[in-house]
Amino acid sequence: MNTPLFADLAAWIDSVLSAPLPEGIAAFHFNLYDSSTTYDLELVGAPTYDPEDSDWACDDIFMSSSPRFEIASEAVGPDWEAGLQAISQMILRYLDAASAGASRLKAARAVSLGFVDGDLHLVWRAE
Template sequence: MLQMNIYEEFSHWLDDILENNDMPEETKAFCFNLYEESDEDHIYGAQLIAAGEYDPEDKEGEWACDEVWSCEENIFTVETSDEDDTGWAHAQELIKEMVEEYLKNGKYADILSSAEAVAIGFVDGDLEIIS
């Protein structure tokens, strides 16, 4: 179950990004790139990018490399309490749930929904299409 306090922080972060940026006309898809910020502290970051290409057959997400816009260093971070190697999976699931909630109820969900796809994934891994 999604914790509302972290979702509210995520929602405000995404509102600020989407409110203050006009997305390029060539935007075809959005991707939430995930990063491991600190392995020993189990901290993971999410960055939003807009891609100028989208290929639904490309499961590895090479299309997301055609970046036409990025929130750059404005990263949303989450911390997991996992002491094993599954912290990254929990972080991805948590951020995915927050993106799904934002797509349903977010202030600027229409911006994300106007694209052909919204995806999430670690930069060195496969992407998961959310919408």
């Protein structure tokens, strides 16, 4: 795994989650945008989480401010499936770290990742 890329991603997530968050976030979702040369991430917080409702993350009460975090497509794989898998693994690695940001994410019921016009992929869920 690309260690400098992971370190930059972790720093970005830490920065986003160091700001005050609104009360009532039940789950977090990383929106993934696909351009010709990058994948761009933004983090949203939703007041509800329903694993049976594929639109639960659409009702956000928190959204990370600009700029989105950019990941060069060539750094994570040759196609969108490889990119999604690599980014998911980095987020899971982040969640396993002992950081304040990881603790904030895991205080919610779930963390997911997905392309803005695609399916949500569960990365982590509280037991």
